[in-house]
Amino acid sequence: MTPTLLELEDQFTHLTLAPEIGGSIVNWRVLDSGQPLLRHADTHALNTGLPGKLGCFPLVPWSNRISDGGFDRPDGWLALEPNSHTDPLPIHGSAWQQPWQVVSQSASEVVLQLDSVKPFAYRARQRFQLSGGKLSIELHVTHLAERAAWHGLGLHPYLPRTPGTRLQARADQVWLSDATKLSTRQVALPAEWDFQALGGLPDTLVDNGFCGWDGRCLIQQPDLGYQLECQAHGSEYFLLYCPVDLGFFCIEPVSHPVNAHHLPGRPGLVLLEQDQSVEMAFTLQYKPLYL
Template identity: 75%
Template sequence: MTLELLELEDQLTHLTLAPELGGSLVNWTVRSTGQPLLRHNDAQALSTGLPGKLGCYPLVPWSNRIAGGGFDCPDGWLALTPNSLTDPLPIHGSAWQQPWAVLSQSNDEIVLQLDSATPFAYRARQRFQLSEGRLTVQLEVTHLAEQAAWHGLGLHPYFPRTANTRLQAKAERVWLCDGSKLPTEQVELPVEWDFQALQALPASLVDNGFCDWDGHCLIEQPDLGYTLECQATGSDYYLLYCPVGPAFFCIEPVSHPVNAHHLPGRPGLRLLEQGQSIALTFSLQYRAL
């Protein structure tokens, strides 16, 4: 079967989407130079069929890991099973593992939709807009099941990383994690994780959730010749993933911390009744240096 790829172009950039692979964004590049603005992906990456090998994918109806084999809803326990070969816990919801349908396409916008029955009935939509070097992704989920359930949202973009990549993303505190990558306590930002001002990415592993984010993010890529100025709405948290070795990093706008379903007060989650919706938007403005 041939994989269907969708494309958008504006004056400055070019975008490729793979609806069948979890509604994923494959590549976003500068038209004049071919410079990747997200981690570049080739035919081999596409052939894996894994959204985690691509440029960005949606996190619906929750972000990151959930412990305890499930979570409580008003009508009882919702059991979950692990859904990734690389993680022992259920991770990133279910939307990224299902094919999305193309709802509409125009010169500057593509809308994708997923009607899911797993782990409960919901409808998700992604709206991709491209204009004058600005990519805007709007992610929305509507609860369709009769029984209310907890929802959260996020996006999982992968960005190129060089020795001189710098990040600004203001937050107040950060969650420390245990060996299962589950949060244990909130602490003040260590100096090497304080991105109030532009700062180089840490050399050691970071895989943590940052709290009280103002939604603004600046990524400076002097070696690659551009900056991305980003703004998120519907997202008071971000997850920063900086692996040691690979030439990428992730800053993920999310509506809730990791394992929020089991944290006091379920921070950032929304209990949705049938027909109710929540949304998250992330815009990324490309500027040449």
């Protein structure tokens, strides 16, 4: 069945949302040229019903992978099952695999909501705003279960990649990972992963978490004629995923490192009691490049 699509448009860009497919962004493109600002999702991608084939999806109530089959809460263990055919570990929470409801829609704003009972009861909201070529996303979660649990948030945008793609995102350190893609230890940034200055993406696979981020990110696309100036709030980490020869990359603003539930001090996670909330936000400002 074809999903219901919602659309927002300002004087520069056009946004398409698919609430029923995990509250995902399908496409965000430039009006006059049609240039995709997120990885383009065609009809086939949309009809798969998979958020990972679209432009961006929310990460609630955690980001990335969790080991050991679950995590500990103050009053006991919460068991988790693998939730993806492509990964042996629980990944990206549960919000991306459930349909969201439309709370409100106007010419410049859409608000979506999810009331979830898995892996525990919570309410998530996303607010999308489009104005002056700026896409603003607010992600908010309220814990509804009687038993407290750890929460983390994130967004998973897919961005076009060409040989000319440049990235600037200042971080202090990077988490190395093992064969299961779980965080092992923090190290100083190797030269090829140092994006303090604007530079090209590595030619080899990157699938790692970066910490000590100031929340700012510049994505320059000279081959495609534009740049994105990005700003995250409530996120001191980003995950960078650069697959080889797939034509896209991901820089994901997240509130915690991979497998934070099992790292000392649970960095970036928030223990929420019933009716307590946490939120994050991410803005992407489109600007054409006149070369």
